Amino acid sequence: MNQNRTQARLRRSVSGYVFLLPAVLLFGLFAWYPIVNGLLLSFREIDLIRYTQPGYRPEWIGLDNFERIFADNLLRTAWVNTIRFAGLALLFGYLVPVILAIAVNEVRRGKSYFRLAFYLPVILPPMISILLWKYFYDPGSGIMNVLIGFFGAEPLQWIYSADTAMLSLVILWTWTSAGSTMLLYLAALQGIPVSLYESAEIEGASIRQRLFHITLPEIRGVMLILLVLQVIGTVQVFTEPFVMTDGGPVNSTLTVMVLLYRYAFERGEIGWATALGLLIFVVLVAFSGVYLFLTRRFRGAVR
């Protein structure tokens, strides 16, 4: 009996590994190995053409890759642009989904229409949205100049001027991403116990008070997480600046990911690109760390 059970467990364990095998193999080849390899390759000089040859080992060059990219003026430009993009996206885009979700959640009839309508841009493939907005931003025939003209503003050059290109990308980014974030807030709002509102109402709390003392504190947790995720996401922005402006005009939308792409695939400096990838990772980890630390401290202070 006992032996049977051990045997059954052994058999289950063996099949357990068999079922894990495909995942372990593919994670190993295309995630775990590359992640570790990224650390090592940033200290090596890599020749992409020779890379396919068996037995080729990239040469160890120490910190050379890092020294070279730090000497590159474009790296500074790219970080400044990336931080600008992330900052503007927070400024313009962070509260939009919160407000939309709270408003849509109040709607009694036609709620599913609003949810669908605000979610539409998320359904569109990003490439399509970008190409569409390229037409909208056309200074001559685009709808955006018609729209701002309606409010009495002078026509702008949008993505064709270094002054407004980044702002144009942020507007596009907010348009494409607000819908999915709104859904998450809607779900969080649905999770607020009705009794909280009811008792507050009986106690005589105004709508404003309920909003600021029940609704917002209840979704604060989600808001904090989505803040981090938004910053992490915007630092890695690539397709929008790459397709819409190709980093221009005059490098005004050159983000770190576009620079990484250029290093690797336009200049063939794979080592530089790997080093930059590592740098991006370190910055993001540092950001998350500082953020976690601050919010802990902050919350501790409140209590």
Next chain:
Amino acid sequence: MSSSNVSSAQPAAPHGRRSLSSFDRGVISNMELRRPGIRAGYLLLVIVLAVLTITTVYPLYWMYTGGLKDSRELIQTPPTFVPRSVSVENYPEAWSNLNYSRYFTNTLILAAGALVFQFLVSATAAYSLSKLKPLGSSIFLFLFLSTLMVPPEAYLIPQYLAVVRVPIFGIRLIDTWWAVWLPRAINAFHIFILKSFFDEVPQDLMDAAQIDGARPSQVFLRILVPLSTAVLAVVAIFTVIAQWKDFFWPFLVLKSTHLQPIMVALYRLTNQSNPEPMNIIVAGLAIASTPMIVLFLIFQRQILQGITLTGLKG
């Protein structure tokens, strides 16, 4: 509480969760809505929201009707709301001029492959981690999930190199479907969702089958998979959508134009020196968006549920 508001809605979700469309009350109660002042404010809110939806609905309207207009009308400002020149033939013309048969087929091949590999990898792993639990399975779970902590862009280049020359095997996958299928098959998120769902399936069912002599593979295929069609469907839909939208990775690894999926092809077609006329391109954009819109409308419920279930995917 902060770490889990998003995630706490997750695994046990099947029971007792309010659906997105059910409505008890919001900040404003139904009683209050009868008061004229609040009523007026509420109506104003609805009107503002309705006006705001123009910003998301109009671009799509512009795209579909723009595909019908002639080039002159398309660039006219302000744009015509109802097309004056209706040339329905723009759409078939876009299909053939942009060589869409080829690119649609390619996209479908990539999506179908992604689907197959996704199941081969995620469902099996989730089964093992949830039910078979071999020695050290928690370490593997940790290793899978840890890949979510590393932003994919940070290891983009090493991953690209792993496709240029696959470690151990030494094969070159560039310009083959495998270059997309294999790296895109790994998704720790999906393993996690499936595992949480499998965890809810009572162990008794498995044990009973095992006593009857069923092998683990039979338990998996005959019991677990049929019981999990709902969550498997969610994973399948997300996989297909992600594959349809994907641009950067296929753009990097599929350099031959005859292999490229639609999004990569669109990038190339709009960037070449002598592009097609704008109305043909716009019709092409409309065609390329349609499968996603149709898919969403059909599976709206699953997709919306999936998003709230998984927290952060879209």
